[in-house]
Amino acid sequence: MRSGSWGRRGGCGSNPARRQNPLEYTTKGMTVNTPALSFRSKNILAPMVRVGTLPMRLLALDFGADIVYCEELIDLKMVQCKRVLNEVLETVDFIAPNERVVFRTCEREKNRVVFQMGSADAERALAVAKLVENDVAAIDVNMGCPKEYSTKAGMGAALLSDPEKIECILSTLVKGICKPVTCKIRILPLVEDTVRLVKRIEKTGVAAIAVHGRKKEERPQHPVHCEVIKAISEAVTIPVIANGGSHDFIKEYTDIEAFQQATGASSVMIARAAMWNPSIFRRDGLCPLKEVMQEYIKYAVRYDNHYTNTKYCLCQMLREQLETTQGKKLHAAQSIQEICEVFEMTHLYEETTAFLEAKKASLKSMLEDEDDQMEDTDVIKMAVRYDKREYPPQITPKMYLLEWCRKEKHPQPVYETVQRSLDRLFCSVVTVAQQKYRSTLWDKSKKLAEQAAAIVCLRTMGLPEGKFNEGENHLINKRKRESQELLNNKAHEDDLLVEASHKRAHVTEKTTDFSSSDMPQ
Incomplete structure (x- = not known):
C-alpha cells in the first residue's frame, strides 16, 4: 500500500495529496468535475465515535492515511442541521438547532473524507446524504455497530438481519446522489450467510464494502476472523476493506500489509491502532507519542475542537500513562487552554487564539461596513434591542404590532430574518403597511431579532410597545x-x-x- 511521510508543519515529513481521476457528472444542467474516490490499495482511518473529528482526520492525513472516515453521525440529528460557512476557521459547519456543531469539515480533506451515518430509513438517509454530499468524497452507512443505542433504533448491526432494508437504503443512496456510496458491516455467524449478504449488497451498486471481521456479539479481545474477510474478498468484485486487525495484527506500519494479505482485502481500515497513535500510517515508522499529541493539539486549537472531545482523544493516546502526573493533569483539565498548559503549549494557544480573534474582528468590521453601505434606503433603521425584563410576562412588541395592524385593518406584519455566517447572529426586517423596519443591532436568536424589528416599527410610528413604564x-x-x-x-x-x-x-x-x-x- 502506498503512503507518505509526515511532518506537515515541521514534524517528521509531509504527505502530498494524491491526484485522482476526475469523475464527471451533470447536475441542474451544469457539468461538474469531482475526484473519483478509489477504495483499492488504500490505508484508511476508520470511523470512530468521539475520535473521528476534524483534528484526528487531518492528523491521519498528515501521517499518510489515504482516506479518512468521520465518526458515525445519526441521521435524525443531521436532518435538523443547517450548513454554515465558517469564515474564521475556514470550515464548513453543520449546525444543530441548539447551535452545536454536529459535523465540521474543511477544503483540505474534501476529496478524501467519507461521511458515515447511522440510519434505518432510506429516505432520511438520502436527505442527509444530499445535505453533505458537496462537502465530502463519499457516503457510508454503518451496518455493523453493536452498541445498544444503535441497534435499538434499528440501525447498525440490527440491519444485518434485514437484508431487504439494507438493499433499500443503499439502492436509494446510490441512485439519489452523485458521490460513491459504501457501507460497513460485521460478519454473520455463518460464512455462507455473510457471503450471501455481501453479494446482495454488491448488487445495489456500492463502491466498496468495509468488513469488521467479528460477529456482532464479539469484542476487540476476540480474535478477528481473517478467513471470513478473505472469503468475502474472493466472492465479490468490488473493493473489500478489511477492519478489526488492531488487536491481533497491527502494531506498526509494516503490519498493515500483513493484515491485508491475511484477509485478501483491497484495502485496510484501522481504528484503535490509529486512535492510540495516528502515526501508524507513517511508512517510516511510529513517531514519538509526545510529538503526535502536540500536533493533534495544534489542530484542536486551530479548529476550535471542543475541549471534552480533545481530552478524550488525548487520553486514548496516553493509555497506560494516564496515572502519571501529566495524565492526571490532563484528566483534570476543564478547557482547551488548560490542556495546552498540561503539554506546555500555552504560547501556541495564545498565539492561535489571538490570530482567530483578530480575524473574526476584521471580518465583522468588514460586514458592518458593508451593512452600513447597503442601499436599503427604503428600510427605516434604529439601534434597539429587545429586553424581556422590561415587559410584563407574555407581553411583547410583536403582539402590540399585530394588535395595531388588526385594529387599523392592515395585513399582519411580515418578518424576514437572515443569519450572519461569521458569528451566527440574526437580523430581521418587518414589513408593515408596505414600509420596512429593522434594528441595526444583530441578535443571538431569530425571535430576539424579530422583536427588535417590531420595536423599531412601533417607535417610528409613536405607538406603545407594552413596556412596564408606559402606564396602563x-x-x-x-x-x-x-x-x-x-x-x-x-x-x-x-x-x-x-x-x-x-x-x-x-x-x-x-x-x-x-x-x-x-x-x-
Missing part, C-alpha cells in the same frame, strides 16, 4: 378580560353539564319506578 397596559387588560370570559364560559358549561346530568338521573329514576310497578308478581 391595554393588552394586559384585554387578556385579563379574555381570560375572565373563558373562565365564565367554562363555569357556564360546567353548570349546564351538571344540570343535564341531574335531568338524566331523574328520568332514569322515573323509568325504573315505572318499570318495576309494571312487572308481573
Whole structure:
C-alpha cells in the first residue's frame, strides 16, 4: 500500500495529496468535475465515535492515511442541521438547532473524507446524504455497530438481519446522489450467510464494502476472523476493506500489509491502532507519542475542537500513562487552554487564539461596513434591542404590532430574518403597511431579532410597545378580560353539564319506578 511521510508543519515529513481521476457528472444542467474516490490499495482511518473529528482526520492525513472516515453521525440529528460557512476557521459547519456543531469539515480533506451515518430509513438517509454530499468524497452507512443505542433504533448491526432494508437504503443512496456510496458491516455467524449478504449488497451498486471481521456479539479481545474477510474478498468484485486487525495484527506500519494479505482485502481500515497513535500510517515508522499529541493539539486549537472531545482523544493516546502526573493533569483539565498548559503549549494557544480573534474582528468590521453601505434606503433603521425584563410576562412588541395592524385593518406584519455566517447572529426586517423596519443591532436568536424589528416599527410610528413604564397596559387588560370570559364560559358549561346530568338521573329514576310497578308478581 502506498503512503507518505509526515511532518506537515515541521514534524517528521509531509504527505502530498494524491491526484485522482476526475469523475464527471451533470447536475441542474451544469457539468461538474469531482475526484473519483478509489477504495483499492488504500490505508484508511476508520470511523470512530468521539475520535473521528476534524483534528484526528487531518492528523491521519498528515501521517499518510489515504482516506479518512468521520465518526458515525445519526441521521435524525443531521436532518435538523443547517450548513454554515465558517469564515474564521475556514470550515464548513453543520449546525444543530441548539447551535452545536454536529459535523465540521474543511477544503483540505474534501476529496478524501467519507461521511458515515447511522440510519434505518432510506429516505432520511438520502436527505442527509444530499445535505453533505458537496462537502465530502463519499457516503457510508454503518451496518455493523453493536452498541445498544444503535441497534435499538434499528440501525447498525440490527440491519444485518434485514437484508431487504439494507438493499433499500443503499439502492436509494446510490441512485439519489452523485458521490460513491459504501457501507460497513460485521460478519454473520455463518460464512455462507455473510457471503450471501455481501453479494446482495454488491448488487445495489456500492463502491466498496468495509468488513469488521467479528460477529456482532464479539469484542476487540476476540480474535478477528481473517478467513471470513478473505472469503468475502474472493466472492465479490468490488473493493473489500478489511477492519478489526488492531488487536491481533497491527502494531506498526509494516503490519498493515500483513493484515491485508491475511484477509485478501483491497484495502485496510484501522481504528484503535490509529486512535492510540495516528502515526501508524507513517511508512517510516511510529513517531514519538509526545510529538503526535502536540500536533493533534495544534489542530484542536486551530479548529476550535471542543475541549471534552480533545481530552478524550488525548487520553486514548496516553493509555497506560494516564496515572502519571501529566495524565492526571490532563484528566483534570476543564478547557482547551488548560490542556495546552498540561503539554506546555500555552504560547501556541495564545498565539492561535489571538490570530482567530483578530480575524473574526476584521471580518465583522468588514460586514458592518458593508451593512452600513447597503442601499436599503427604503428600510427605516434604529439601534434597539429587545429586553424581556422590561415587559410584563407574555407581553411583547410583536403582539402590540399585530394588535395595531388588526385594529387599523392592515395585513399582519411580515418578518424576514437572515443569519450572519461569521458569528451566527440574526437580523430581521418587518414589513408593515408596505414600509420596512429593522434594528441595526444583530441578535443571538431569530425571535430576539424579530422583536427588535417590531420595536423599531412601533417607535417610528409613536405607538406603545407594552413596556412596564408606559402606564396602563391595554393588552394586559384585554387578556385579563379574555381570560375572565373563558373562565365564565367554562363555569357556564360546567353548570349546564351538571344540570343535564341531574335531568338524566331523574328520568332514569322515573323509568325504573315505572318499570318495576309494571312487572308481573
